[in-house]
Amino acid sequence: MNSTVYTNSVTIISSNSNSHNHNNSANINNITITSNSNANNTNNLPASTPVATNHTTTTHITTTTSSDTTVLTAAAGGDAANVPLMTNNTSNKSVAAFDDQEALLQRAADEREAIFNRYSLGLDPTNVVDPWENPTFELYHITDKYGFMHDSRLPDTRDSQELQRTKIELERDKKWMKMLANWNPNNEKVRRRVFKGIPDRMRWPAWKKLLNVDELIAANPDKYASMLALARKYSTEVRQIDSDVNRQFRDNVAYRQRYSVKQCSLFNVLNAYSIYNPELGYCQGMACLAGVLLLFMQEEEAFWALNQLIIDRKYAMHGLFIEGFPKLTRFLEHHDRILSKMMRKLHQHFMKHNVDAILYSIKWFFVIFVERIPYSLALRVWDIYLLEGERVVTAMAVTILYLHKQELLRLKDMDSIIEYLQVKLHKNFGYNDDYVIEALERMLKKLKELKLDVAPPPKANEFPVRPLGQFVEADVEKKIGRRRSEYTDTEKQVITDVILRSEQNAVEVQSTMSYETSECATGDAYSMKTYRSITSLATSPAVSSYSLYSNGFVVTTNNKLYNDIDNNAYNNGHNHNHSQSYLHRHSNSYSYSHTMLPLQNHTDVDVDYSNVVDLPPDFNENADIDDDELSVQNTRL
Amino acid sequence: MATTARSGGNASGSTAQRPNGTQQNKNCQFKLVLLGESAVGKSSLVLRFVKGQFHEYQESTIGAAFLTQTICIEDTVVKFEIWDTAGQERYHSLAPMYYRGAQAAIVVYDIQNQDSFQRAKTWVKELHKQASPNIVIALAGNKADLSNIRVVEYEEAKQYAEENGLLFMETSAKTGMNVNDIFLAIAKKLPKNDGAHNQGAPAGRRLNDNENNRQTNNCCK
Numbered sequence: 001m002n003s004t005v006y007t008n009s010v011t012i013i014s015s016n017s018n019s020h021n022h023n024n025s026a027n028i029n030n031i032t033i034t035s036n037s038n039a040n041n042t043n044n045l046p047a048s049t050p051v052a053t054n055h056t057t058t059t060h061i062t063t064t065t066s067s068d069t070t071v072l073t074a075a076a077g078g079d080a081a082n083v084p085l086m087t088n089n090t091s092n093k094s095v096a097a098f099d100d101q102e103a104l105l106q107r108a109a110d111e112r113e114a115i116f117n118r119y120s121l122g123l124d125p126t127n128v129v130d131p132w133e134n135p136t137f138e139l140y141h142i143t144d145k146y147g148f149m150h151d152s153r154l155p156d157t158r159d160s161q162e163l164q165r166t167k168i169e170l171e172r173d174k175k176w177m178k179m180l181a182n183w184n185p186n187n188e189k190v191r192r193r194v195f196k197g198i199p200d201r202m203r204w205p206a207w208k209k210l211l212n213v214d215e216l217i218a219a220n221p222d223k224y225a226s227m228l229a230l231a232r233k234y235s236t237e238v239r240q241i242d243s244d245v246n247r248q249f250r251d252n253v254a255y256r257q258r259y260s261v262k263q264c265s266l267f268n269v270l271n272a273y274s275i276y277n278p279e280l281g282y283c284q285g286m287a288c289l290a291g292v293l294l295l296f297m298q299e300e301e302a303f304w305a306l307n308q309l310i311i312d313r314k315y316a317m318h319g320l321f322i323e324g325f326p327k328l329t330r331f332l333e334h335h336d337r338i339l340s341k342m343m344r345k346l347h348q349h350f351m352k353h354n355v356d357a358i359l360y361s362i363k364w365f366f367v368i369f370v371e372r373i374p375y376s377l378a379l380r381v382w383d384i385y386l387l388e389g390e391r392v393v394t395a396m397a398v399t400i401l402y403l404h405k406q407e408l409l410r411l412k413d414m415d416s417i418i419e420y421l422q423v424k425l426h427k428n429f430g431y432n433d434d435y436v437i438e439a440l441e442r443m444l445k446k447l448k449e450l451k452l453d454v455a456p457p458p459k460a461n462e463f464p465v466r467p468l469g470q471f472v473e474a475d476v477e478k479k480i481g482r483r484r485s486e487y488t489d490t491e492k493q494v495i496t497d498v499i500l501r502s503e504q505n506a507v508e509v510q511s512t513m514s515y516e517t518s519e520c521a522t523g524d525a526y527s528m529k530t531y532r533s534i535t536s537l538a539t540s541p542a543v544s545s546y547s548l549y550s551n552g553f554v555v556t557t558n559n560k561l562y563n564d565i566d567n568n569a570y571n572n573g574h575n576h577n578h579s580q581s582y583l584h585r586h587s588n589s590y591s592y593s594h595t596m597l598p599l600q601n602h603t604d605v606d607v608d609y610s611n612v613v614d615l616p617p618d619f620n621e622n623a624d625i626d627d628d629e630l631s632v633q634n635t636r637l
Numbered sequence: 638m639a640t641t642a643r644s645g646g647n648a649s650g651s652t653a654q655r656p657n658g659t660q661q662n663k664n665c666q667f668k669l670v671l672l673g674e675s676a677v678g679k680s681s682l683v684l685r686f687v688k689g690q691f692h693e694y695q696e697s698t699i700g701a702a703f704l705t706q707t708i709c710i711e712d713t714v715v716k717f718e719i720w721d722t723a724g725q726e727r728y729h730s731l732a733p734m735y736y737r738g739a740q741a742a743i744v745v746y747d748i749q750n751q752d753s754f755q756r757a758k759t760w761v762k763e764l765h766k767q768a769s770p771n772i773v774i775a776l777a778g779n780k781a782d783l784s785n786i787r788v789v790e791y792e793e794a795k796q797y798a799e800e801n802g803l804l805f806m807e808t809s810a811k812t813g814m815n816v817n818d819i820f821l822a823i824a825k826k827l828p829k830n831d832g833a834h835n836q837g838a839p840a841g842r843r844l845n846d847n848e849n850n851r852q853t854n855n856c857c858k
Binding site for chain 2: 244250251288321324325358366415418483490492494499
């Protein structure tokens with residue numbers, strides 16, 4: 001809560017001890033802290049955890065108790081002169097001068113250490129938390145089978161449907177046990193059973209198989225432990241991760257208690273990962289992903305599972321979370337494209353009310369629908385996502401809108417539309433899970449037929465450039481946690497992009513009426529729209545022509561470009577989807593260079609997708625999906 | 638509280654008309670954006686203002702959240718379209734999308750956290766540089782219920798706000814202190830001209846007849 005740590009009379013006495021060489025070539029100094037704990041403040045951890053670190057090197061800290069002063073034994077790589085000798089008397093309120101870099105570095109190191117210490121103590125009784133951090137709750141009556149708590153007491157007896165499901169799951173458990181023992185992810189049986197839903201008790205082994213977790217751990221022994229050790233000394237994301245762990249899934253028993261085992265695991269996994277993949281670091285949203293994984297896995301397993309989601313080409317979430325969110329932009333554009341082709345009425349309705357996809361779908365893409373649809377349904381979508389990869393996200397997004405199209409068309413302003421998609425569907429989706437998954441399966445098929453299932457290919461900037469797991473020390477600004485006052489070039493680009501998107505939508509709103517009656521409403525709407533928005537923005541100094549070019553908004557059609565990328569992933573995605581997923585499932589660890597290779601060819605290629613996406617002629621004439629096309633036995637609740 | 642906030646975000650049903658059918662109230666719609674460092678309580682302020690609730694463990698905002706609330710001042714019904722943004726620096730680049738065309742902004746900091754106050758100052762600077770020239774900016778020192786462990790002094794923030802022409806209040810989403818008041822103060826300061834229909838314009842958007850029909854006036858006597 002209070003991030004300022006204060007230390008009482010810190011004195012470094014000795015600076016003579018041996019130094020280690022860590023296997024990641026980081027220099028580590030041993031610092032032993034003998035902490036002051038008089039009777040009055042043993043229970044007041046922030047005050048009684050004196051922390052002093054040598055900010056140029058790092059620390060192994062052991063805390064013991066003694067008298068009134070804090071004694072530090074430090075060593076600095078054999079060079080005792082490097083260790084600053086200091087006596088600090090800082091109080092909670094005296095904040096270091098903001099231009100004093102040394103002090104700021106020290107403060108950041110102190111803060112990192114203090115936060116880590118609290119997670120190390122975990123549920124230890126000396127780790128006293130503020131009363132508000134641990135709520136009281138009527139635990140057993142309001143908790144569902146996934147550990148999530150509800151506002152009111154759940155029914156004492158399970159209904160017949162629930163009993164029936166349990167019976168079926170018990171049967172499925174046996175089949176899954178057998179299947180897991182002879183695991184072959186390309187077996188059609190696996191696919192069928194995943195779509196039926198992995199039984200709750202089988203999710204742990206099944207998700208591990210789908211994400212290659214055991215192989216990754218075997219191939220990288222001790223890697224996680226070393227990343228975590230480095231994080232403890234160098235993580236610059238500690239404060240943000242701490243504040244997010246403190247509010248992630250607090251309505252789940254596993255995360256309910258402050259510094260519970262799972263909270264500590266979540267904190268560790270995210271910090272270790274920020275070191276493992278320094279180009280990504282930590283981005284809000286990752287806590288939710290790791291939080292879900294940890295509900296089914298152990299700490300180290302969750303680390304590798306998270307890595308797989310971020311790095312493996314099948315999921316490639318790296319590009320979603322890095323600065324500038326390049327994959328988000330790409331997927332939003334693809335989402336818009338699908339809407340304009342398949343659900344034009346709804347798309348125009350959204351645009352009329354300024355409902356940009358970024359407003360309702362960011363969590364769909366970032367955390368795979370968690371907290372936007374009921375948890376049980378989200379798990380079913382995760383099952384399929386882990387098997388089939390990112391095209392499931394694209395399809396599920398459209399499925400949600402498709403299933404709720406009529407209700408959404410009835411809502412006549414932005415706030416009720418957003419409320420419906422962000423809040424209402426989470427509380428009650430309105431259809432049972434099986435029904436939704438059947439609709440999703442049909443949507444996947446439909447999108448594939450229309451060659452819309454796979455988004456346009458990623459650019460090289462969606463993938464890490466440097467090898468993973470090699471420690472890179474953060475720069476001073478990052479260590480201090482000082483914000484940049486100016487936007488980076490990437491950020492400026494994003495700003496241009498998001499403004500361009502909303503500008504485009506504004507143009508679309510104005511022209512909706514005229515398009516509806518003109519021929520533009522059919523085949524050529526996309527390029528017309530692009531042309532119009534470029535014209536409207538041409539006079540705006542805020543938008544550089546570079547940004548228009550680099551975002552795939554080209555006015556002229558260039559089929560050659562499309563042919564040029566014939567051998568790339570985009571085409572593979574369309575025509576050889578099966579073999580592509582085969583490859584993914586068989587890669588035992590992420591392969592960084594093979595991930596990058598096919599992308600090099602088209603890094604700077606811009607494609608006008610209005611010509612790439614060939615719709616069957618009859619589809620254009622009647623753009624909205626016929627309600628019958630995806631309908632299954634209506635099991636509306 | 639001075640303001641009479643209507644509970645619930647969805648306006649539907651009754652109209653802004655007197656029983657005799659004459660139109661009495663002006664209706665204005667303003668876009669308001671919340672900015673500030675992560676975990677200072679932006680979402681909690683909005684939740685308190687819009688729904689009157691407080692969650693100890695408000696989930697972290699990914700991207701941005703959108704809510705609306707309608708209040709009345711004198712003869713005007715003011716509808717706030719509130720954009721609650723994510724605080725992590727990485728999401729900074731999405732912020733212009735939300736403050737673009739906004740008529741009002743609340744820049745939030747945590748009175749226990751000096752960094753968050755510094756961050757608030759950078760937001761103010763950015764808004765002065767990039768946002769609509771007439772944007773009304775309020776500075777909110779949140780978590781005022783914890784003023785016994787404050788780090789940012791009231792006077793310091795007050796002075797900064799005065800020097801920069803900002804409204805200023807210390808707020809507590811937890812107790813509700815000054816939450817409605819700060820929104821009300823903003824509403825009072827916003828120009829409520831007739832005829833201003835353009836969303837990008839500094840003046841409030843006067844609702845057209847069609848939108849008027851969705852307004853409720855149960856907060857106005």
